[in-house]
Amino acid sequence: MGKRISTKDKVIHVLKEQGTVTMDTLMEHFTISETAVRKQLHTLVQEGFIEVQQHKKEIGRPYHTYRLTEKSQESFPNRYKELSLDLLHDLEELQGSQLINELLKKQSTKEKEQLKKSLDACSTIEEKINTLKDLQNQSGYMFQVEDKGKEGFQLNNFHCPFLEVAKDYPVMCQHEKEMYEALLPNQEIKTKSLQVDGNKCCQWRIAAVSE
Numbered sequence: 001m002g003k004r005i006s007t008k009d010k011v012i013h014v015l016k017e018q019g020t021v022t023m024d025t026l027m028e029h030f031t032i033s034e035t036a037v038r039k040q041l042h043t044l045v046q047e048g049f050i051e052v053q054q055h056k057k058e059i060g061r062p063y064h065t066y067r068l069t070e071k072s073q074e075s076f077p078n079r080y081k082e083l084s085l086d087l088l089h090d091l092e093e094l095q096g097s098q099l100i101n102e103l104l105k106k107q108s109t110k111e112k113e114q115l116k117k118s119l120d121a122c123s124t125i126e127e128k129i130n131t132l133k134d135l136q137n138q139s140g141y142m143f144q145v146e147d148k149g150k151e152g153f154q155l156n157n158f159h160c161p162f163l164e165v166a167k168d169y170p171v172m173c174q175h176e177k178e179m180y181e182a183l184l185p186n187q188e189i190k191t192k193s194l195q196v197d198g199n200k201c202c203q204w205r206i207a208a209v210s211e
Contacts, residue, residue: 007032008040012049012072020067041066085165101171108175112182119183128184129153129206152207154192155180158200166196173202180204 005013007030014029015021023034030037044050049072056062092100115135122128126147133143133155142159166172173194180189184206192203 007036008044011037011040011044012068015050015066015068016072016076020065022063022065026066085168088165088169100169104169104172105175108172108179112179115179115183125184125187125206125208126153129155132180132183148205152187152205155204155206157195157202160195160202163195170194170196177204180206 010029011026014026018025023038026041027034027037041050045052045066048069050066051069053065053067054062055065088100088103091103115132118131118135119128122131129145133145136143136157140159140161141157144156144158146154146156148154160166162172173191173196177189177191181187186209187206188209190205192205193199194202
């Protein structure tokens with residue numbers, strides 16, 4: 001006997017197949033009450049998986065249509081990570097490890113230039129580090145900043161969106177440290193721990209360079 005699909009998952013699957021639908025069209029795929037379906041639909045709208053649009057009619061009440069958002073893709077299996085790693089492995093086999101290092105370094109340079117625009121507008125090191133934290137969190141990381149007083153700051157990252165790639169190509173971690181050194185001039189940055197080594201988070205200690 002197959003696994004019973006939830007109402008919420010079924011709504012998502014119907015919209016994936018049908019595209020933009022009205023409530024009447026959606027109900028053609030359910031035997032439960034419209035109230036029960038609307039409850040799950042409302043939850044999905046609130047969670048950002050579905051967007052609703054109101055349409056006016058010349059006569060009568062307006063009606064609504066529903067469709068999936070980009071966020072809904074999280075509900076479906078994907079193999080982006082596997083594909084990325086496979087491509088890197090194939091390139092390494094064909095062209096050697098030096099090419100991979102250059103590609104990863106180029107990606108790090110692009111990221112640095114994007115971050116630099118915002119950090120250059122900051123006046124203090126504390127403001128720079130907190131801006132860095134906020135920007136990286138918007139990109140899928142999970143950064144926290146600890147003020148260590150005279151010892152400087154500690155930057156902790158509890159989630160790396162590129163961890164699986166970094167495990168096979170740990171040079172990414174070195175590129176990341178070099179990027180922070182470039183973004184935070186006159187600061188000494190020491191790597192305290194890395195997730196690729198099995199630690200729960202990556203940690204960097206940031207302190208002013210001693211005279």
